[in-house]
Amino acid sequence: MRTDPLTPRGQTEPLAALAAIALVCTAITLYTGLYGEVLDGVGQDRALGDVTAERVWEAIGTNGIYDSGDDLPSLIDASTIPHGASVQVTVTYVGDTGRIVPAGAVTVDAQGDVVGTEPPTTAERCNRSVPVRVSPGDVQPGTLSVVVWS
Known part of the structure; x- marks a missing residue:
């Protein structure tokens, strides 16, 4: 063939x-x-500031939104913050005029008690974008700032 x-x-x-x-x-x-x-x-290991910001957001965010009418100090307790650390939490949003408006702030010590101390300059800081409900039906872009120190 x-x-x-x-x-x-x-x-x-x-x-x-x-x-x-x-x-x-x-x-x-x-x-x-x-x-x-x-x-x-x-x-x-993840940074302590990032982990703390995540835990704080889980405590204060309802359905993924922070309500500016909420009492921030009542939402943060000892189980939210890392053991032996103090935490300063601040929530701000962009107002109608384009300026930054505070929606809530609290500083909590290692026992979970509200204190008035300022964090040291060496504290670990973390900022995270969050939505903030200013009024019913009005949600503005905001920032969750968390400062953690021992």
Whole structure:
């Protein structure tokens, strides 16, 4: 049996081969990127300010919004702050005139009691964007500032 040398055998279309190579390269890139992100967070301690800001937000945010009419000192208790640390919490929002307006502030000592002391300059600070309800139906962009020190 004679085969014709011009008959294509075992060949793939160039476009299909390029698409397959691109797909494999994309899959490898996505895998290594995801794997790298997962490994970056393993074994590292999160900053105390970030963790405290997250816990404070869970305590004061109702349905993901802070109500400026809430009594901030009553929302922060000893279980919210890190053991042995003092915390200053301030919530501000952007008013109608574009100025920063305070919505609440409190400084709590290691026992959870409200105090009037100022944090030291070496304290760890964390700011986080939060929505603030100014009045029913009026939610403004705001900032949760948390300062933590021992």
